[in-house]
Amino acid sequence: MINLQQVSxxxxxxxxxxSxxxxxxxxxxxxIIGASGAGKSTLLRLMNLLETPDEGEVEVNGERLTALNSKALRRTRKSIGMIFQHFNLVANKTVYDNVAVSLELANYPKGERRSRVVECLQFVGLENEMGKxxxxxxxxQKQRVAIARALANNPQVLLCDEPTSSLDPNTTAEILDVLGNINKRFGVTIxxxxxxxxxxxxxxNxxxxxxxxxIYDTVLIEPNGIQKIDNRPEYFIEQLVENGGLGYA
Ligand SMILES: Nc1ncnc2c1ncn2[C@@H]1O[C@H](COP(=O)(O)OP(=O)(O)OP(=O)(O)O)[C@@H](O)[C@H]1O
Structure with a gap:
């Protein structure tokens, strides 16, 4: 679905x-996990060319983004949604308009916009907050609006940059639940x-x-298999192995 080839x-x-x-x-x-400054956000932003690589190829859903002109890239980006730690909502627009604007930008058929916005806000449980x-x-709730906005254009991929880092543990669990549902119900790669x-x-997974x-390593996660984390990746990988909760991908 997403292929990065020797990207720098x-x-x-x-x-x-x-590379x-x-x-x-x-x-x-x-x-994607790692210590602060490891390059996680930059790697994510290379996946939709928010950052342009100096070298290497980025392919999403069979399309080589690095070979597209800007018009074709804009079209392809509709299939890649993104959410952020600080939500990036437009402060002077309502919940409804924050979602609607992404449909406008993508030239979504005018007559279908309202029902699509409502559908997405219902999915994240915010249909009663549209005017706020x-x-x-x-x-x-802000992150739910951002998720609804990212979902509006039926993306095949959702890129999430520290989506719960500003949230308390309960809210984190709720947002992860929403993301899990998006993956299960719509088959969106996250x-x-x-x-x-x-x-x-x-x-x-x-x-x-x-x-x-x-990349230090890519591993499979199995339920309840991983117990500890440390900022040093070599320690982290030892813990993963010791806890037996992974297989090599
Ligand atoms: N636009 C930029 N201009 C200059 N340096 C940058 C820019 N973006 C990232 N960097 C640097 O590149 C490195 C990797 O940054 P990145 O944000 O990808 O790391 P990260 O692993 O996501 O870290 P964190 O968890 O702290 O967000 C850091 O040293 C950062 O300072």
Whole structure:
């Protein structure tokens, strides 16, 4: 579904991503974990070319994004939704309009927009909050609006950059539940960047461990198999192996 082939990205002299090759399979929930500064967000943003790679190829759903012109890239991006740690809602637009705007931008048929917005807000349980503004919502509700907005164009892939890092544990569980339902009901492939092992453990099928701009390893997660996490990836992998909760992917 997503193929990164020897992708590299530098910011000035700093090599943030170093020739990374990674495949995300269709229908999986794939975690990316690692210490702060390891390159997780940059890797995620390379998957929809929010960051342009200096070298290498990015392919999503059979289309080589790195070979597309900007018009074709805009079209293809409709099939890739994204949510963020700080929600990125438009403050002076209502819940309804925050979702509707993504349909407008994608030229979704005008006559079908209203029912699609309502459908997406119902899916995330916010159909009664459509007239509110982001400032009137809790963090969890804001993230639900962002999820509804990302869902509106029927994406095949949902990229999630620390989607629960601003939320308390209960709200985190609710949002992970929503993401799990999206994966199950609509078959959406999900990639989640997180530094929280509990998040990865509760929802992901496979996890890629990053360190210093490189992939340290990609492992399978099995239910209740992983108990500990440490910022040092070598320690992390030892814990994974010791707990026996993984198979090599
Ligand atoms: N736009 C940018 N300009 C300059 N440096 C950047 C930029 N984006 C990222 N970096 C640097 O690249 C490195 C990787 O950043 P990235 O945000 O991908 O890491 P991360 O693993 O997601 O970290 P965190 O968990 O702290 O968000 C960091 O050292 C960061 O400072």
């Amino acid at each position: 990205k530098a910011f000035s002299q700093f090599q943030a991503i170093k 990374v090759t990674l495949t995300i399979h269709k229908g999986e929930i794939h975690g 503004y982001p400032a009137q919502l809790s963090g969890g 990639v989640i960047v997180s530094h929280e092992m509990d998040v990865i453990k509760s929802i992901c 496979r996890v890629t461990i990053m360190a210093d701009g490189e």
